Amino acid sequence: MSFAASVGGQDLLEDRRSISAIAYQLIIIGEATKRLSRDFRDRHGAVNWRSIAGTRDVLVHDFQNLDVVVLWRTATRHVPMLALAVSRILDPL
Numbered sequence: 772m773s774f775a776a777s778v779g780g781q782d783l784l785e786d787r788r789s790i791s792a793i794a795y796q797l798i799i800i801g802e803a804t805k806r807l808s809r810d811f812r813d814r815h816g817a818v819n820w821r822s823i824a825g826t827r828d829v830l831v832h833d834f835q836n837l838d839v840v841v842l843w844r845t846a847t848r849h850v851p852m853l854a855l856a857v858s859r860i861l862d863p864l
Contacts, residue, residue: 790837790839790842793842793843793846794830794834794837794842796846797826797827797830797842797845797846797850798827798830798831800823800827800850800853801823801824801825801826801827801828801830802827804820804823804824804827805824805827807820815856815860817856818853818856818857818860823853826845
């Protein structure tokens with residue numbers, strides 16, 4: 772989610788399009804996580820799949836209470852770490 776890194780602080784608080792775009796991308800990640808097999812998730816337990824799916828649920832069902840700072844932090848800190856973890860999982864394949 773490299774576009775998230777280009778928006779931050781006060782700019783993000785005032786940019787509803789970026790908030791919506793970042794939230795939507797996190798929803799997609801969460802939805803994809805929910806579609807992974809239990810076996811796959813169990814074999815790669817270092818990734819907190821449950822938290823990723825839970826983030827999706829919060830974004831979909833409680834969007835009006837969204838904390839934009841948490842959203843930005845998730846996109847700029849947690850998603851890059853997830854991308855690295857997924858890359859390591861997929862490299863041997």
